[in-house]
Amino acid sequence: MAEPVKLRSVAPPEARRSRPSVLETLIRLEGEAIAATDALSLQHQAVNKPRDILDCGHIFWVSRKGSAVKILAVTGQEQMERHTPFGQWLKSDLKTRIQKGELNTASQWQFKSGKSGDVITYPFIHAFFAPFSPNPKSGGLLFAFAAPPPESHVPIMARLGEIYGLVHAARRGAKRARMAPRKRNLFLGTVGALALIGLIPIPMTTLAPAEVVADSPFILSAEFDGVIKDILVAPNAQVKAGDALVQLDDVTLRNELILAEKELQLSEVRRKMAGLRAFVDAEAKRELAVANAEADLAKARRDYAQERLDKTILRAPRDGLALFSDVSELTGQPVSNGEAILRIAEPTRVLLRLHAPLAHGEALREGARVRMFLDTDPVTPLEAELVRASYRAVTLPEGGMAFDAHAMLTDGDVPRIGARGVAKIYGEKAPLGYFLIRRPLTLFRQMTGL
Template structure:
């Protein structure tokens, strides 16, 4: 809708003098409009909103009173009148120069006749022609009221011919009907608004009461973490020297005793070195024995005997060293327990470094729980904190434990998530302890906090991270 839409409408209608000449006498016009007035009063009761009511008034009233233009005004903030509906137009062209001029005219007239509720005739030519705006000459302003009380709305009708007394009576009757309808709609809105405010007040009171109740209830602050059953103090079987694993001599999970062989390293070179060292010892012994027999008669042999004995001691030391290395090719258990490692085939032919762990030997009755607590949940990591471990193999039989130690610094795991390594030990050790390697979930109990903080700690942290408040 352009800014001159209403001007084009009024100009086009003004260019039909034949139709105007064929109009009936004003008295007969009003008489014929009585029947339509009854129909309009019945139809306006179906309007559910003020916008719908104003649009109905602008269109039906224009047709009933044979007006060229029909505009409905409402009093808005700062005592300004604004056009809410225009007859024949779906949307009000608020930027139209004629609409702005009509608003200024209605505002000036209202300041002079603020409390009047009777229709008034307006001469529009002198006012609007000063602005260079073509308009109908004769205007009729009907304030809308409910009884004797204005409701802050009005109706402006314009046309070329003068308005007569029957028109004023008909327009006044129609304005009272629409004023009553507007008051009824506003009353329903105030009731609905009152109910809405009451509901909001009740909801606010409920929320405040619930918040106060949550603040008074104390519950222990808890956090959850993945858990695994591990040995409490395992013995690490490490490679005593660099070499290649020939085979694993025990099965995974097998019980071993003190001194049992566990790992066999490739010892071909070590065994050859030991045999060569033994031959050197035999050669040194033969040489020393020969010189010892010759030293009885020869002073020179006596001098060489001391050197030969030194060479024998060196050869024996090399033999002993080679023997020790050969013994280390077989790694033996230094304590009894259960052998803990993966697949034996993963180790066959695998080179190992000095000190590299091959397996663990642990007592199956001496267990602990290894927890990986995320850094965001590390609020309950005090020594001695109570822990409930729910293993996947027995979710209905939690194991009670306490925190023994916790890492001081968080480290990233395989998923690049920073977490703290925590060790927990059972409160009451018994023979019927969980099997090593079982997994589950642990719940760590901390200090008592309010139920409000317990429920909304994570949302508050997320809100602060997003907003920085």
């Protein structure tokens, strides 16, 4: 069918000379595209400015990456709503044509709906695709017309695709351009300096809660089953050898001593009477031997009762501090034979007890340097040396597990027993770079198993 003839008004020669030609308009559009400040401005120019020379309905900026396709801009809108039914339908149509290879070159088609024979209601059903240069598979401009576009529009649309494609590719290439020599040298110098710094050997350190404890204290324990009647000293009091410290309940033992003494008195009387009868009766001599044995047995029982009664008072075996928490917690408590009641420690002989985290057990080597910062005096650290550490983790009273370690002071004043703080343990030396990535590397391997 012949294309209908459109009647146009004839303008005066002056007006015809002032109206720009298609070539001039293309040159202007190319200049504006080159001057675009960013990719978004370039996209909006590409979908709106060409309408100055093309009588089209919509222009779409189509971006491709393999078989994936995106509509980044459309005529007359700030942004393309990709999740609308029209946007989803257009993407589906373009994906189908990509699979057929129709978008690798300039192509023209008429939109159809998904149902065969059912023409879509979208008014601009005639489409022309102008691929970008220099890579046609990176996308292009999609022009939509209400009627088939004239043949004179085809080279213009193809040229527009080339212009905006080249500008877009140039902008992306400019972002990836190589750095200037001065910046490159500065960058390489910084990387080299960081690499050298990462090779500096530093000791592997870890922080651990610490407490000052007594070194080899004497444990005062009960020598028989009983009940604590009274504590005769104050907590952490200075005591001397022989001082009474603990009084056990002695009611039963005192009664046993009284009965043993009565039995001893009775056996002594029997022995005297047997001795008197032995002078006149030969058979009484045999009773005298039995009476002597019973008297000796009664005396042994009396001595044993006296010894147990004496042991109800526990005395300090040496000078030192009586270490226990509270008098009220011990008074009235039952104790078994050998059960510890309190400790006697020398205040000048102390150790640092550390609870090292499980993740940093490599720092617990004998002779490792330890610095403890007391809570009461965080400014002046205590210098110590690790003397021993447990090979297996122990359960802490407050929960969790840790390695139990002890360190001996090597310098500084002796702190008070019971003082707490934080200790820093210095392990073997390793590069600084490994020290910085140790924790992330450990977490990565624990999560991935690599």
